[in-house]
Amino acid sequence: MSELNVILLGPPGAGKGTQAERLQDDFHLLHVSTGNMLRAAVEEGTELGRRAKEYMDRGELVPDDVIIGVITDRLQEEDAQDGFLLDGFPRTRPQAEALETALKDLGRSLTATLLIDVPDDVVVRRLSGRRVCQKAGHPYHVDTNRPKHDNVCDIDGSRLIQRDDDREETVRKRLQVYNEQTAPLIDFYDERGLLKRFDGTRTPTEVHDHIRATLATLRLEDEI
DSSP states (O other): OOOOEEEEETTTSSSSHHHHHHHHHOOOEEEEHHHHHHHHHHHTTTTHHHHHHHHHHHTTTOOOHHHHHHHHHTTTTTGGEEEEEESSSOOSSSHHHHHHHHHHHOOOOOOEEEEEOOOOOEEEEHTTTTTEEETTEEEETTTTBBBBBBBBBBOOOBBBBOOOSSSHHHHHHHHHIIIIIIHHHHHHHHHTTTTEEETTTHHHHHHHHHHHHHHHHHHHHOOO
């Protein structure tokens, strides 16, 4: 069976996390979370983990070469041989170029970059409308998943709140960062013939069905 090596791309609120979970089950892909991998490397005390910890302890961003090193190490493990799913990395063109080089050194390459495309105004409505209960974090939305009683959790009766990172001004700042730093990767991967676009305004199930069919076709074409 040919491997599927995939990047999920899209703005905050596009539903990348939801799709990543479903695609893991569909194709038995390793879900590569750079944050989780860095923490694991630190706990294991690897050389890269010790380097990463120095930056993390100072509250600084971990340099790209350290992150790429951690990813490269992880992709050589047995459970990554059928393919992997990168969500949240790369975020910038230098990171994309470094990843491309690292994969080439491993004798591997990307199968596709999946862009879940959602307009900014839809992202703002989705994220700024989210509410969670104070007690257990049960999720609600002011438009699509309202509680039976205003601002009260249906399950435990605690008050619903808006998280700081869901406030409109914060969401717009996150979008600005995405549009400036990460959106240029759309052209980067399109130029390489790797980009596949999906309408993120459709339901999660519709998006999932489209992505699953696309990846199944790509795998079949690679095996023929």
